[in-house]
Amino acid sequence: MTQPSTVPQPTPSALRVVSPLQREPDLATAEEAARRFLTALGIDTDSESRRGTPGRMARAYAELFSPRPFDLTTFPNDERYDELVLARGIPLRSVCEHHLLPFVGTAHIGYLPGQRILGLSKLARVLEHFACRPQVQERLTKQVADWLQAQLEPKGVGVVIQAEHTCMTLRGVQATGTTTMTSTLLGTLRTDARSRGEFLALTGLPG
Numbered sequence: 001m002t003q004p005s006t007v008p009q010p011t012p013s014a015l016r017v018v019s020p021l022q023r024e025p026d027l028a029t030a031e032e033a034a035r036r037f038l039t040a041l042g043i044d045t046d047s048e049s050r051r052g053t054p055g056r057m058a059r060a061y062a063e064l065f066s067p068r069p070f071d072l073t074t075f076p077n078d079e080r081y082d083e084l085v086l087a088r089g090i091p092l093r094s095v096c097e098h099h100l101l102p103f104v105g106t107a108h109i110g111y112l113p114g115q116r117i118l119g120l121s122k123l124a125r126v127l128e129h130f131a132c133r134p135q136v137q138e139r140l141t142k143q144v145a146d147w148l149q150a151q152l153e154p155k156g157v158g159v160v161i162q163a164e165h166t167c168m169t170l171r172g173v174q175a176t177g178t179t180t181m182t183s184t185l186l187g188t189l190r191t192d193a194r195s196r197g198e199f200l201a202l203t204g205l206p207g
């Protein structure tokens with residue numbers, strides 16, 4: 001009979017992270033406002049197929065601005081792992097705060113561990129937490145990096161985001177296909193050329 005493993009398991013620790021919204025969305029008021037908004041633009045909402053549109057708009061924006069709560073689970077870095085941990089190509093969707101139109105793309109988020117390592121999925125969850133609100137890409141990039149640095153206290157953090165802003169590609173200047181890159185590097189990834197070069201190489205970006 002197999003004996004139970006006596007190898008000590010790392011002790012997880014978790015911080016509950018919840019939506020920053022101060023209160024529940026008032027969907028009825030948002031729906032009425034959406035109906036008036038569409039009517040003001042000359043868009044009829046009386047037909048059978050559009051009758052539900054104001055309500056869908058209200059629920060859609062409420063969803064885009066409501067990040068899912070999660071546990072920021074970390075584990076002791078018992079093996080003293082001291083190389084980069086990088087999640088590459090995390091899908092990103094957010095909403096630009098100037099036009100309330102989506103911007104979509106990918107993020108690469110990495111860190112150099114200190115005392116603790118992070119549950120891998122949490123890198124994508126932290127991104128969602130800060131993306132689910134009216135945003136600008138620069139702030140989003142910096143918020144993810146600063147927050148990970150404060151919570152995890154790693155030796156360094158790197159965040160690179162590449163996104164298409166539909167307010168720039170579908171309307172206005174209509175610069176189809178343009179993507180915008182932003183990055184924040186903290187700690188060793190900022191100060192040490194070798195670490196920075198390694199991070200950028202693993203993200204596929206030119207150093």
Ligand SMILES: Nc1nc2c(ncn2[C@@H]2O[C@H](COP(=O)(O)OP(=O)(O)OP(=O)(O)O)[C@@H](O)[C@H]2O)c(=O)[nH]1
Pocket residue numbers: 096097098135136137138165167168172173
């Ligand atoms: N820095 C930054 N600007 C953004 C972001 N998202 C949208 N914008 C820009 O916000 C600016 C708003 O400029 P305005 O001149 O007030 O708006 P607008 O007349 O609709 O501008 P156009 O898009 O040029 O037609 C635009 O240049 C957008 O491209 C972002 O994440 N970061």
Ligand SMILES: [Zn+2]
Pocket residue numbers: 096097098099100101165167168
């Ligand atoms: Zn915009």
